[in-house]
Amino acid sequence: MKFTRRLFLGLAALLLGVGATMAHAAxxxxxxxxxxxxxxxxxxxxxxxxxxxxxxxxxxxxxxxxxxxxxxxxxxxxxxxxxxxxxxxxxxxxxxxxxxxxxxxxxxxxxxxxxxxxxGVVPVVIGGPASAKVASFADLSGKTIAVTRGTTSDQELTRGSKGIPSVSIVRYEDDATTNTAVATGQQDYIAAPPSTILAVKKASPSRDIASKFAMKAYPYxxxxxxxxxxxxxxxxxxxxxxxxxxxxxxxxxxxxxxxxxxxxxx
Structure with a gap:
């Protein structure tokens, strides 16, 4: 019995030591x-x-x-x-x-x-032609919007456009591809932070892309x-x-x- 008890205590101490080492390593x-x-x-x-x-x-x-x-x-x-x-x-x-x-x-x-x-904070907005009268999700009916997949812009666009007829969302795998799609005229609208809208406009001034309305602002x-x-x-x-x-x-x-x-x- 004494041997068994000593063995049990020894194993317990060993396990406690391993646990402590693992906790430290973690x-x-x-x-x-x-x-x-x-x-x-x-x-x-x-x-x-x-x-x-x-x-x-x-x-x-x-x-x-x-x-x-x-x-x-x-x-x-x-x-x-x-x-x-x-x-x-x-x-x-x-x-x-x-x-x-x-x-x-x-x-x-x-x-x-x-x-x-x-x-910091990240506001997410809809960007589009400066001359377009787009002030809410309802105004996106019949329009195609580019967005980077899995971002908060994607989440808010998906949520806000639900139930709006004829809204087409084109999702790209990274911001650079999304921005290029709008800068080159593949899409006229984009869901992104305001800084991205400015970057697209700088890359392609003739597109005259501007922020149209804010979807939401997120702290990061x-x-x-x-x-x-x-x-x-x-x-x-x-x-x-x-x-x-x-x-x-x-x-x-x-x-x-x-x-x-x-x-x-x-």
């Missing part, structure tokens, strides 16, 4: 610090959040925010390029530690992943896998600190020409 924040590098997923094809400038450098509001995050964490930054549809798969498959890609916080996404406190945060409380707590603290000291607002103003809304800055 601490994403420690893993990042030990690696001395953070893998941040950014949509490089979604200006002004992420883009390539004339010198082939990665720039944009999310790129700058990611650099600030890595600097404050004391690690180097590796940007992992993603598109709207593959942001969550890249995070869940551990190809990225976190996602900073104009990642709107939605109830559906929160069922699968966690988010930091918001550090840093995407993180569930059950990573240490990393999420650090990210929440980082967001609050850099909103308070004005650094995140400075980045936002540089790329959007306006300050963050009061509800984010509070």
């Amino acid at each position: 601490n994403a924040l420690d893993t990042i610090k030990q690696r001395k590098k953070i893998l941040v997923a950014v949509d490089i094809g979604g200006p002004p959040y992420g883009m390539i400038d004339e010198q082939a450098r990665q720039v944009g509001s999310d790129v700058e925010a990611a650099r600030l995050l890595a600097q404050d964490l004391g690690v180097t930054l590796q940007i992992v390029p993603v598109s709207g549809p593959n942001r969550v798969p890249f995070l869940l498959s551990r190809k990225a530690d976190v996602v900073m890609a104009s990642f709107s916080i939605t109830e559906d996404r929160k069922k699968v992943i966690d988010f930091s406190e918001p550090y 945060g840093i995407g993180v896998r569930k059950n990573e409380p240490e990393l999420k707590a650090w990210l929440d603290g980082w967001v609050k600190t850099n909103l308070k000291n004005g650094k995140l607002d400075e980045i936002y103003k540089r790329y959007f020409g306006m300050s963050l809304p009061p509800e984010v800055l509070q």
